[in-house]
Amino acid sequence: MPTLLASPKRLRHEILAEVVAPPPPVNYLEWAKTNIVFSARLSEFAGPYNEELFPFFSEVLRAFSPDDPCRIVTLKKSAQVGGTVLANIFTLGSLAMDPGDFLYVHPTEDNASRWSKQKLRPLLLETASLAPLFPEKSRDGGSSILYKERVDGRGAIQISGANSPASLSMISMKRQVQDDLAKWEINPAGDPEGQADSRSEAFEFAKIFKNSTPLIQPGCRITRNYLAGTQERYHVPCPHCAYMQPLDWENMRDRLDEAHPERACFWCVKCGAAIEQHHRASIVRRGVWIAKYPDRAREHRSFHIWAAYGPLQSWERIARRWFNLQRGRPDGAHEDTKEAKAAEQVFFNDTLGLAYEVSGKSVPWEDLRDRAEALGFTRGIVPKAALKLTLGIDVQQDRVEWLLIGWGRRRARFVIDRGVIDGQNAMPGVPCGGHISEDPVRAALDRLVERTWPDEHGNRRPVDLTAIDGNAWTDDVLGWASHHPVSRVIAVRGVGQETAPVFWQVKVEKNRRGRPRKFGLRFFNFNASLLKARLYLYLAKDDPEQTGYVAFARGLGDDFFEQLTAEVRVGRTGKNGFTVYSWEKVKPGARNEALDMMNQAETAANRLGIQYMAEEDWDAIEDELSRPSADPQLDLESALLAPQPAKAGPPPASSKPLDVVELMKQLNG
Template identity: 60%
Template sequence: MTVLYNPERLVFDVLAEATEPPPAVDYLAWAKKNIVFSERITDHPGPYSEELVPFFSEILRALSPEDPCNIVSLAKSAQIGGTICANIFTLGSLDMAPGDFLYVHPTEENAARWSKTKLMPLVRETPSIAALFSQNSRDASNSVLYKERIDGRGAIQAAGANSPAGLSMISPRKQVQDDLAKWQMNEAGDPEVQADSRTKAFFTGKIFKISTPMVAPGCKITQNYQEGTQESYHVPCPHCHELQELKWENMRDHIDPEHPEKAHFVCVHCGCEIHEYHRAWMVKPENGSKWVAKYPDRARRHRSFRIWMAYSPFERWENLAREWLTLQQGGPERRENGSGAEQTFFNDWLGLAYEADNRAIEWETLRDRAEEKGFKRGVIPAEALALVIGADVQGDRVEWLLVGYGRNRYRAVIDHGVIDARAGSHQPGFKEHSGHISEPEVRAALDRLLVREWIDESGRKRTADRLAIDGNAYTEDVWSWVKRHPKSRVLMVRGGNVEAAPPIAQVKEYDKRGKPKKSKWTSRFFSFNASQFKLRLYRDFRKDEPERPGYIRFARGFGDDFYQQATAENRVAEKTRTGHSRYVWVLPPGKRNEIMDMLNQSLAGAYRFGLPYWTDEEWDAIEDRLSRIEAPAQGDLEDHIAAQTTAPVPKRAALEGEADQSPLLAAALARAARAAQRNR
């Protein structure tokens, strides 16, 4: 059989096929066609719905090659669905525009967890993606942190910002920088600069930076938002249809404390009320809602967006109002992000960086306030229901500070002293001493400190509930003293330098291969977020009304040097080797900061006991326990002198027993009893 063909046409057909541009990369259309969320991944299972989160559509368009910008940044509230955008960008790129892709988390541990719990479930549940990757766990191209397409046309590498190695040896055309505000400097410098440099070789490269803000100045996602177009989502008023941005201050000023369920905005144009049931209509683009850029001229390089909880279908306005009212009324903190309830509210709910007090209040102000409104030194105020000692270990002495805690994050600085080898006792002031923690006399004095009694305003004798001692220096010597005492009374603490860390976490040590190893003091040694504790301390120093949450009250007579040490450090910008800035705490030359350290060590001890999260019921149990302690009969002057000079050294059996009747222990037992009753 003869086959007729036109050689010239065949040549043109081949040329046309070779030169035809690839199909448009449309992430929104791809998500609608391919993404189906399971109940394991989200509380809103089913196909991707643009109607549910219409404000993300423009962000997905900005990530497309059709948009000329190279950087897209998103500052957002927590749990608003921003990671969905990042996952669509990641998987859609591997499907529609194959190539190397980098996904960076704050740490390698976070990256591995994301790969196992977020990425792989989506890969397995998305047929178009599942067919691209090997499902064999033994395949070298399918590890937790590296997954290559079967045809070799692209791969995704997950990395941690804390590992310079993970940010090298790869040149991705596209990347995601997740939780950017939590990134910390690594051994090679600024990880954001390192990650950005991996994509600079591509004219059409895309970098998606996404995070909930943290503390400003110094918040990376906030800096990126400010450097870009600064786009905010504007919605029409359901009454007059004029566009406006939903701002927190607008809602805050119209919250009725008696009816938080009626939380609403007020239209800035017509003055009518905008309620939550209007939200679904307002956010739809067909009704006029849109992103509005403050600096549209920057769109060619960097488009930046901010979206917060008020627009999200995943949270109710009533809960937002209740959270704010709880904060104003001094309710217990419910999140362990190390920055206090106020910062948590700004970060997680409003999607805003919390403006930090980088410098403390003038020390003279604290001193004068203490002399005017303070209490007698060594006498426990009625509001101080729990007592925690912070102890700082120096080469020639051990200093201690007794702090009382109460409702509404109240703190009272009650007493302070120094232990040295010669005196073996608690000496006020800051004289030069020569007592190291390893000396028997110093250890004996610390033993006596644990059983020392202070008088409260009702005349009752009370001992400290817990002691948190500095274990950062002379760790072995500190441990040899700590281990002689029960876990319920004594723990070791040290300050950490990671701003995004939890308030307190168990100290972890690693072997040469980077694997965790168990140390003898693992269960007794804790690291606290020193940076956030200092920020909180400086905020609370400024509060001069006792009713305000976090108010700190000082005893009279501590002296100038005491307050100078409490306010010694400043948070300042420091230039890195790459020319970028990071914020660090600095102690000026010639100054000391032991008082600040002991305030934070004491707070770490309180956190370890869960004290900042106690409910009113738990505080009531402690108050009731204290009210049943009888005040001793009034003695004469000789009795008081004898009580101060003959404090007994505790026996080992008593120190190691768990039966000391401290208020904190009694509260813990009361909580356990109530839990048992509820279970029955």
């Protein structure tokens, strides 16, 4: 039997080949199919990741791979379309297939901590390939809420908040996710996005995933990144002629039938045939991404996807949302919510995946004055269409100013009357300085809150809710307000955080000494930037049938309209090259009380849930108010409190300008 001898040279080469063999390719799509499983509790599509349901994400997952040379991947998206799933696949797949240090940045450290506890920890435990690498209890202390390390030491994930410069310093990460990027705000050290980007500068082949639903433009981070990249859109074939085209919202919107939202569809831009809901699954599976700027692909690939492509929302539902928005309420909801959002902006951001563009500039005050004198109603008389009333009260050092606003269908508002309570008229014969801490001023405010107003039906109308400025003299304001039911008077304060909700309740906060300060159920913050942006958009509307139209009484005075348009949203670029947007007075020292009171009165309206009332609610209110009063004669209180003309006011030096208005978020109707 012959003896078989192995070639030493060949054997050496085979052993060497085994040792230096390249690692298996990093394929996030295939990894997701075998490792990502959706639970029935959290997803309508329980089971393993199914490429058939989200075919538009396959190319984004390929862009994450080292085989794609791009350094930055941006996804501008609708809400609840799957962007978080992509971020999870990128994160977990990297830790499993190509371990190294990974950075995951949220808007705030609170967001980061909550995500780590509620999302990341369950994902690590439920993913079979990662559970042994990230045990729930680590003996060597290599795991915490915001930092988790593989047991073999080959990789780790650092979870940070964009509001914390410390969490973005002294670390170098090859891969990172910048989540909810549009919500990131300037931190004490400057621009957090630039800080996060710099954490990957040491790696030539780094990957940065920027993922977010947009907010307001100009100034939207995710929109800026999308425009800087390839600007890829998902094109699908017409089911009739096979012509490739994106699903544009305008294509659907322009032919919607309000009587039949279930017929919502797109129309082929080539053959004109209808692309219907039942075609969606088939055409989306055959879709492709097409870049506007393919030459940018080696550095930055950017994608935009919106709800019409995904399986989570029907086209009928999108149409109904649009019609509800046009009727003045979002999704048919009319309940008061703790963090009520602005309906127009929510639709554009969350459904269309688009930033809402605003100019931040009002129409000339002279135009508003002329419109009021030509088309306005009688001052002090509540118009028929004003079905709810709110008061906005602004507190100054030597006076208190008030503004009465009526609210109607389709978010219409009516500026009915205004006035000033000061040391001269608070209580005739009793001298005072006009400050809210003084008894004569408080007594005058009591009468104002209890006052009723004549309407065009001959009835007397009470104010439904009063919102008073609680920013500067908080204790004095709350001291006065505490003598009235919380259902009649609330204290409010404007803040400049662009990403804040329209309004939210503040029960407890710390004072300058770090001690808790309790406010109870009466104190609310509101997003001053957002409300100003919305108001300026509504002021530009000259058709009373348009959503958000603002009607004015005659005789409000030139100074009222000057104050109403006293500010403009401007962007200023810092040394780091990042532009920050804020509201500034058009003229230094200009008064802006009317603008502030508009915000306060609108916050009272939001607290009442006016913007979420259904048509049947308005019908019931209108029916009740249209019944004539048994005795329409003016009472003694009305005679004593007859509308008094607003005074020109004190010199600018005596008023304290609002100091909390900065960035903005927006919306329009």
